[in-house]
Amino acid sequence: MMAVDKIGQATYAVQGVYIQGTGSVVGPKEGQGPLGQQFDRVWKDERAGQATFEKAEQALLIESYDEALKKAQKRWEDIELVVGGDLLDQIITTNFSARQHGRPTLGLFSACATFTEALAVGALLIGGNGPKTVLASAASHHQTAERQFRFPVELGYQRTPTTAWTATAAGAVVLSEDVGPLAIEAVTVGRVVDIGGKDPNDMGSAMAPAAFDTISQHLQDTGQEPGDFDKIYTGDLGHFGIKMLIEYAAQKGLQFGDELDDCGRSLYNQATQDTHNGGSGPGCSASVFAGPLARRLVRGDWDRILLVATGALFSPTTYQQGETIPCVAHAVAIKAVRGAGQ
């Protein structure tokens, strides 16, 4: 039986909402990284025969939908609602894909925190007796994001050591009230936090305080400590940002142990792939969860994780106007359901 109950300030305990299937599709660089074997599909090139990189990003997202539906043994007609978003202006990847599937759709945007926003909204709606089956997703593409947020890739401009590498990746999950291999335990909706960072080439440092805010809120609301989770995965703080989070949390009296890791830090081999701070983009945490993390939960390596996707909410306009970078993180606690196969 599904149920939603608010606990504490910003957390909702969820009962009876399951992940029935996950789909993860990534580009060639992501496929060559340390997690490459654990995605459903790895593209051989970033364009995949599409006329534009924007169309390629849509194709990437739709392939992740197809994989999630296949594993959940659902057809499109079973999907009552699609919730998701992406990094492109007016979230065109999600919205243009929606004209293909034709299912009722709610567009979301929390930058690189969009995947956990989608999981949270989907879980709360199912838990609240709304739709029975929801497809939640997020996507990004290196080529479309770079030219929108930074420079045309053809320029070959030099990237600073703290710059993230926007992942070509999409992740989707089928959420349902029918029992599946994973279950949503609780969600915490984040507040927007801005400590005054201004450098769009160091988003990890800017996002660390937002990650701390949401993680500590979740722990406080649920009466837990970091070690109560087998893993706490932030979204794309990267190599620098995760250090910032550990230091920032220590100053506030919260000690992380080995359970803390980051999707963006895990996606590439920093030494050989020239990815600097690590992976970013809404598709980073979406694909890393839908591929590697979901697999490890299902096969029994872990029982419970807290996924905390992190987003930097600036735009090129706000950067040019000298604004600081507000950030947000949304947390979703996910546990394995033993005895239900995926």
Add this chain to the structure above:
Amino acid sequence: MMAVDKIGQATYAVQGVYIQGTGSVVGPKEGQGPLGQQFDRVWKDERAGQATFEKAEQALLIESYDEALKKAQKRWEDIELVVGGDLLDQIITTNFSARQHGRPTLGLFSACATFTEALAVGALLIGGNGPKTVLASAASHHQTAERQFRFPVELGYQRTPTTAWTATAAGAVVLSEDVGPLAIEAVTVGRVVDIGGKDPNDMGSAMAPAAFDTISQHLQDTGQEPGDFDKIYTGDLGHFGIKMLIEYAAQKGLQFGDELDDCGRSLYNQATQDTHNGGSGPGCSASVFAGPLARRLVRGDWDRILLVATGALFSPTTYQQGETIPCVAHAVAIKAVRGAGQ
């Protein structure tokens, strides 16, 4: 007692979710229009002393929050969740405002359909035993939208007869499980519809089929006819788009009567204000509902309305790449609660 129940294909009946207060703040041109007296605040100039128009748009949104909270007799601490969005890339208006109020926030985007998306998400979450009190909003600003989507206003370029005028306007409502003057009856989440329109200067025609799709879905799911509502207000189809909707619906066997009207068509005096097709932007339907429509419901002119905000989901990038314009509409049925004063 709150409850959510799915009825039909895409509609959710909602019980026990109320609108406790509404806030509407508009720019000078909107204040000079036929609805000018019915907004809470009318700005004397579009910049209102802010350094940039983007900051002005944020100030506009925050003023609409303040008005809604005041009328609902709520403080910021009472707001458990903010849901909303705007037209600017990366929905910066909503997200930058969120660092000021510091409440948990879910960013949404359905272009000019964002306000009913926010109402729908807020109502379903409250009805599903999530947060007790939610602030739902949408905003737009003529100067920020024009330079993002079309040209710098300083160019003085000629606008075609079907071009909409992006409204400088914000609307916010406090949704709560505590009884208020208005109640949410039901919501229908729209599908993305694309009939192949390519002209960003004729969004009314592009959006009309999406409006039809959602309205007819709502009527079918709830077993109603258009005349069962005192008013059906689409978002910003405008003078041309509403004619398209009437013709398109007639071809499909659905006849509208006097109950059909449009927020964008109502906002300006077409003959004297040089606004061509009428108002558009997420703030258009948000402010017209939060001001004039809510007032008429409360004072007894109408008992029930269907608000159907409409959105064109293109971006400058998709336009330049020769893409067509996908559109969406989300519907929310709202009724007056007699005996509860606002």
